[in-house]
Amino acid sequence: MxxxxxxxxxxxxxxxxxxxxxxxxxxxxxxxxxxxxxxxxxxxxxxxxxxxxxxxxxxxxxxxxxxxxxxxxxxxxxxxxxxxxYLLTKEYLEKSDQINLFYRLVESIKRNRTAPFVGAGVSYPYKLPLWGEALNNLVTKLEGTSKSDERAMLPALHYLDDVKSLIAQCNFLEAAQLIYDKNKTQFESFVFNTFDGSKVPKFFGVLELLPQLSDGCIITTNFDNLIERLYIDKNRSIEGYMYGTQSQNQFASKLIQGERCILKLHGNYNAPETYIFSKAQYEDAYGKEKLDYTKPLAKVLRQIFISHSLLFLGCSLEADKTLELFIDVVSSKAFDIPTHFAFLPDPFDHQKKLEKEDLLANAKIHPIWYQVAIDDCGTQNHSQLEDLIKFAVACATGKAKV
Structure with a gap:
């Protein structure tokens, strides 16, 4: 060299x-x-x-x-x-005639005005039960207590038969109310121990995708703190909180400023005073005979509904107080309301599908249906939902095209 x-x-x-x-x-x-x-x-x-x-x-x-x-x-x-x-995902949207609606969702994500509305289905893969399942588990626990009381010559908890009947009819509100009225301490202890997700070691699935969908407002019906922990894990901690009817950390101001904030409609698992699941608590939060928008929770929920495009994830969207509020806001014709979206599993029953679409149309919520694969053991696979969310984010960030 x-x-x-x-x-x-x-x-x-x-x-x-x-x-x-x-x-x-x-x-x-x-x-x-x-x-x-x-x-x-x-x-x-x-x-x-x-x-x-x-x-x-x-x-x-x-x-x-x-x-x-x-x-x-x-x-x-x-x-x-x-x-x-995302070729197969795009082909599915085209074949199911949902590509245009999906494009509108992508545009909403681009504008950073999408607010995920997170239901129990998002926490379920982390072995946190759905509400009906949780109530059944509590009944089983209380039945064990009842048998012990009977052996000790104490009054048995005969009301549990009524609770089981209400749960079988999917009347979870009255079932919860009955347990709460009869055994408040056991109920609060059960919620605290059941929905404490602090032992979850790793995030995955739909939950892990939330920070890609929103860096602003999130609404959830869940008691657990998985969403808050996820955002901390991503170095994007949530700064504004509202638990049930109790507002903390300047939630309203954070919402208006477009900063990260979370509204937990039913309260937080470790704060029993914030719980909303009984009839009396619902009336306190939304009004007794009709919706009362002077109530803090009803007022802020309406504000989010008219200022953001909600994206429902893991929600069944059956008729409840929240949906009633959204329909009431639409029917009032007092606001220009953005388009809202919901990812829902395809029921494969055409009549049920039409009925659900009609119900949601009253609240300006447009469902994007996805298919759920079921194996021989009856286990459901919601991976197509994850694919759709990932594709929406990829399109919104310019990495893919609708």
Whole structure:
């Protein structure tokens, strides 16, 4: 080696090694696609029998010869990769005639005015029960207490038969009210212990996608604190809180300013004074005979409804007080109301589907139906919902096209 260029060659070699390691680490899949099965080969100078052979990857050649062209190829490859990844999702939306509605959702996410409305279905994969299941579990626990009381010659909890009947009719509000009236301490203790999600080690599924959908307002019917913990984990802690009828940490001001805030409609698991599940608590939150928008919870829920596009996730959207409020706001014709969206499992019963669409239309909520796969054991697979959310985010950020 000529001494004249030895230092320069050494410096270039070290710099190249650092850059190559970084590129290979960040873009390994792209390099594999570009390089193919074999590297490029060329020979050195000299006699045919004494020529050196050199091998180099096309990705290296392209980057060092024309780094702008390298980045252009990387963008094209990533775009094609995203298109391939969501090809089936896009085809499903087109075949189910939902592509235009999906496009409107994407536009809402782009404007950063989407507010996820998170139901129990989002927490269910973390082994936190749905409300009906939770009430059944509590009944089972109380029945054990009742039998112990009977053996001790104490009055049995005969009201539990009425509770089970109400649960069987999906009348969860009255079932909860009855248990709460008869055994408030046990009820509050059960909610605290059942919906404490602090032992969840890792986030996944629909819940993990929430920060990509919203950096502002979130509404949830869930008692658990998984959403708050997720945002802390992503270094985007939630700053405004409202639990049930109790407002904390300047929720209203954070909402108006578009900052991260959360409204927990039914309260927080570790604060019994914030719970809203009994008839009396609902009346205190929404009004007794008719909706009362001077009530803090009803007032702020209406404000979110008229200022954000709600996206319902993991919600059954059956007729309840919240839906009643939304329908009331629409029917008043006092506000210009944005379009709201809901991802819902396709019931495959055409009549039920039409009935649900008619109900939600009264609240300007447009369902985007997805398919649920069920295995031989009856386990439901909601992976298409995750695919739809990921595709919406990819489209909103320009990584994919509807």
């Amino acid at each position: 000529s001494n004249k260029y030895e230092g320069l060659a050494s410096a270039v070699h070290k710099f190249k090694d650092v850059v190559k390691k970084e590129l290979d680490n960040e873009n390994s899949e792209f390099h594999e696609a570009l390089n193919g099965d074999k590297p490029l080969k060329f020979n050195g100078v000299g006699l045919e029998c004494d020529k050196s052979e050199y091998f180099v990857d096309p990705s290296d050649v392209l980057f060092w010869h024309d780094p702008i062209a390298y980045l252009d190829e990387l963008d094209r490859w990533e775009g094609q990769k995203v298109s391939d990844e």
